[in-house]
Amino acid sequence: MPSVIQPRDERTQPSRIVPGYPQTPLRNPQQSLVKRAPTLSELTGPLDAAKRVRLLGGDIAGHGGKQAIGQLIHLKVRVLDEDGAPVGGALVEMWQANAAGRYIHPNDDDRAPVDLNFYGAARLVTDESGAFELRTVKPGAYPVPTNDGWWRPPHVHFSMFGKVWLSRLVTQMYFPGEPLNAQDRILNAVPDAAARDRLVARYVPPTGNPPDALVFEHQIVLRGRASTPGQP
């Protein structure tokens, strides 16, 4: 079914230039963005990019003698379109810091320790209900090298492929109750408070199952719908 992509409510999306984020004024367009009506080219997109890349399972906290250090968590994520319909078969790329706030990446310095049992990346495909699950550890916060007191709160990065080119999404997910959320320059670049709240995962009170991990649920909405609202 063809997708319909409507203009966004800009208040629900981050500003491009963010005060206190020094790279943003150098890398974002100065000229007005050009408005266009989407054509078939933008309303199609890679449905099977997963065939071109190497998948990595969602169980990244390790097992046995090779368990990652940190609070074990299960993340249960659902990916929906704007109609609330599940987006199945979508390629998801996830990456995060370890429990000490350190990434396995040449850009990260040696301020915090590497966990030899934690790489911090998963790449998988959503099931028919648009769901995927991750077994990981809760990421630590880390300071940004602006050296002016900006720390990133614990967060998980996601890159997602929807049904069409214009539904491609790069986002970050946050954790509830984190004091650093209130001052994070990236989270707070989204003007609308409700839209910011939707970037924060929901804490699920423990039920005894799983016995060893805290559970968080999250919903991600990709652009696109099957029809315009109000149509039968």
Next chain:
Amino acid sequence: MKGASLVPTGEATLGPFFPPRYVDEGANDLTVFEGRKAKGEAIEIHGRVLQEDGTPLENLVVEIWQADAGGIFRHSADPRHAQADPDFLGWGRAATDASGNYRFKTVLPGAPEGRAPHINVMVMFSGLMRILKTTLFFEISSDPVLSAVPPGRKGLLVAKKQGPNSYRFDIRLRGEDETPFFDD
């Protein structure tokens, strides 16, 4: 869930720590898919990505999406998709090197219905809070997307032919000769 109306999730920057292993070996070569060769004329697209002060950007992620040599998209929304080249995925990813250069091997796209031949390009990077989307053309021609671009800037979307099968498409994120990006 008829009548449901959910608001798309807010975007965020890719940040500086996108795993290098996500730029898979060969993901920038669209001429081969699952070991088979795509139909059409193989071309190379390359260019440099610069920020406002002219600094080349390293490890910036570029993705492309295009029709096959016959102008057909590998997607169910294309009425002709049953005739799409089965050996052409149409999608690729590259990262810029230390000099800010990226490179794709692909096939020259055909003209999709109502459009001139073109390649959709997106850029993701630390400091970009939103994905930047643009479109590469091979010449100034009649095209609804190119027509939307102010006259003085259209040329910035035309790749420069540098050899029989080589095209250069520089991407300037801000400042002089800034690449036109679309408000999608």
